Amino acid sequence: xxxxxxxxxxGLIAVFHSYSGKEGDKYKxxxxxxxxxxxxxxxxxxxxxxxxxxxxxxxxxxxENKDGEVDFQEFVVLVAALTVACNDFFIDENESAMKCKxxxxx
Amino acid sequence: xxxxxxxxxxGLIAVFHSYSGKEGDKYKxxxxxxxxxxxxxxxxxxxxxxxxxxxxxxxxxxxENKDGEVDFQEFVVLVAALTVACNDFFIDENESAMKCKxxxxx
Numbered sequence: 001x002x003x004x005x006x007x008x009x010x011g012l013i014a015v016f017h018s019y020s021g022k023e024g025d026k027y028k029x030x031x032x033x034x035x036x037x038x039x040x041x042x043x044x045x046x047x048x049x050x051x052x053x054x055x056x057x058x059x060x061x062x063x064e065n066k067d068g069e070v071d072f073q074e075f076v077v078l079v080a081a082l083t084v085a086c087n088d089f090f091i092d093e094n095e096s097a098m099k100c101k102x103x104x105x106x
Numbered sequence: 107x108x109x110x111x112x113x114x115x116x117g118l119i120a121v122f123h124s125y126s127g128k129e130g131d132k133y134k135x136x137x138x139x140x141x142x143x144x145x146x147x148x149x150x151x152x153x154x155x156x157x158x159x160x161x162x163x164x165x166x167x168x169x170e171n172k173d174g175e176v177d178f179q180e181f182v183v184l185v186a187a188l189t190v191a192c193n194d195f196f197i198d199e200n201e202s203a204m205k206c207k208x209x210x211x212x
Contacts, residue, residue: 005185009114073190087178
């Protein structure tokens with residue numbers, strides 16, 4: 001049976017392949033596939049940006065080997081960075097909630 | 107509503123905190139907490155190693171800032187590497203299955 005961690009890891013792989021298999025190299029994201037993934041899976045992050053070139057910029061950042069596509073290893077770098085940011089946000093929220101609780105109990 | 111990708115990212119955060127909160131800094135994994143996580147979540151990977159010092163070695167590899175603990179950012183590096191390895195395995199399996207299918211249809 002899969003552990004929670006393995007389930008989450010498999011989830012990352014499944015999401016990537018659900019978008020990468022549509023056109024061109026089925027194991028890589030073309031720009032159009034990356035845009036679909038960002039809009040479909042990370043719309044909140046995209047919505048925060050008013051920059052019409054945001055997808056191009058993300059593509060440029062992720063595409064380390066400059067082959068015009070994003071492979072899984074390049075994709076995981078994005079996911080890792082976003083997950084760390086979410087964790088930092090979670091910790092900040094947790095800490096301020098604890099401070100409110102302490103203040104309330106005085 | 108959370109997307110599949112966000113659910114997987116949240117899963118990584120939840121797993122980390124379910125082990126890191128037990129002793130010491132609740133936002134970091136002590137060696138004992140890391141050992142529990144590896145045994146609880148990645149037992150297959152651990153089982154593959156006969157090295158009694160495997161946890162110490164993983165700890166040493168992950169603990170970039172050498173504070174004797176593994177924070178979330180250091181943990182995500184391990185998860186990213188393992189997920190990329192799983193994806194490579196998935197692709198190899200997929201490709202050999204396709205070759206078998208092609209051979210069968212000739």
